[in-house]
Structure formats: C-alpha cells, structure tokens
Amino acid sequence: MAKSQVTFNKREKEKKRLSKRVEKQQKKEDRKASAPGGGLENMLAFVDENGMITDTPPDPSKKIKIKAENIEVSIPKREREEKPALRKGRVEFFNSSKGFGFIKELETQEKFFVHVHGLLEDIAENNIVSFEIERGIRGMNAFNVKKWVDMPKPAIVSAPIPEKESDSDSEMDSSPETQEESAG
Numbered sequence: 001m002a003k004s005q006v007t008f009n010k011r012e013k014e015k016k017r018l019s020k021r022v023e024k025q026q027k028k029e030d031r032k033a034s035a036p037g038g039g040l041e042n043m044l045a046f047v048d049e050n051g052m053i054t055d056t057p058p059d060p061s062k063k064i065k066i067k068a069e070n071i072e073v074s075i076p077k078r079e080r081e082e083k084p085a086l087r088k089g090r091v092e093f094f095n096s097s098k099g100f101g102f103i104k105e106l107e108t109q110e111k112f113f114v115h116v117h118g119l120l121e122d123i124a125e126n127n128i129v130s131f132e133i134e135r136g137i138r139g140m141n142a143f144n145v146k147k148w149v150d151m152p153k154p155a156i157v158s159a160p161i162p163e164k165e166s167d168s169d170s171e172m173d174s175s176p177e178t179q180e181e182s183a184g
Contacts, residue, residue, distance in 0.1 A: 088148055091127045103131060103142050110140075118143035 045053050087105055094101030099116030112133055131142040
C-alpha cells in the first residue's frame with residue numbers, strides 16, 4: 001500500500017497557520033470594538049454659518065440659496081495696462097551693413113529687435129530714438145523708428161527784482177530831497 005501524502009509535520013504546520021489566522025481575526029475585531037473613532041458618523045464634522053466646526057449638521061432653514069449663474073468659474077481677465085504707443089529708447093546695437101539692430105527701452109530696460117525696413121530715419125548706436133512695437137514672428141519688433149527730438153522747454157521769464165534800499169544806503173545818499181525827508 002502507498003503511504004499517505006499528508007505527513008504529521010504537514011498537519012501540524014496547517015494547524016499552526018489556522019490558529020494564527022483565527023488569532024489575527026480576533027485581534028482585528030478587538031481593535032474595531034475598542035476604536036476611539038467609533039465609525040463614520042463620529043468622524044464627520046460640519047461647518048456652521050460662522051465658519052466654526054461643529055458635530056451637529058447645519059439647520060437647513062438657515063441655508064442661503066445661491067444661483068449657479070452668479071458663480072464665476074474662471075479667473076476674471078485683468079485689464080491690460082495701456083502703455084503709450086510711442087516709446088523712447090537707446091540704440092544698443094545697429095549693423096547698418098546687415099540692416100538690423102536692437103533698441104533698449106529707457107523705461108523698462110527691455111530690448112526690441114529693429115530692422116532697416118522699420119526705420120523712418122537713419123540711426124546709429126547710442127542714439128536716443130522714439131519707436132512703436134509690434135509682435136513679430138520671433139518676438140516684439142520696433143517700427144516707425146526715428147531719432148528722439150526733445151521738445152524745447154519753455155523759457156521761464158522772470159521780472160527783474162527791485163532792489164530794496166537798506167538804511168545804510170539812505171544815510172549815504174546826500175541828495176537834498178532825502179535829507180529834508182529824514183530831518184522832517
């Protein structure tokens with residue numbers, strides 16, 4: 001006869017595995033029973049109308065109705081700051097043989113590409129120029145570039161200030177009219 005495939009050691013190992021599984025299940029049930037949370041209902045928290053966290057649900061009669069169309073989902077677009085169309089800058093680099101260069105705006109220190117087709121007058125490096133910008137294929141380009149002409153400042157005309165006579169001047173004056181007034 002053939003021997004049994006289940007040996008004594010195999011049976012003992014199987015018993016140990018079953019007993020460990022039962023103990024593990026028992027520990028799991030004990031943990032659930034003695035858990036401080038006590039379940040989902042005890043873990044829920046509510047926020048009242050003042051923004052405070054409470055255990056009780058809010059009163060439905062105090063609920064505020066909000067229309068869906070009043071809710072803005074997207075970020076409101078910021079109004080663009082209107083920059084002046086005419087800008088002032090200094091020619092940083094200009095290659096007249098190739099017909100291009102760069103202008104650095106004096107206010108923002110941004111550099112703009114300029115091509116000879118965008119010039120109204122001939123320019124050279126370090127010239128102060130006025131220009132407008134437009135979006136090109138590779139970025140912002142300067143066009144309508146011409147040399148900056150400072151407007152003449154209005155001359156301040158001042159009236160001559162009359163000189164005040166001091167006491168020492170009147171004593172030195174020897175005209176007869178002033179002597180009579182001072183004596184009289």
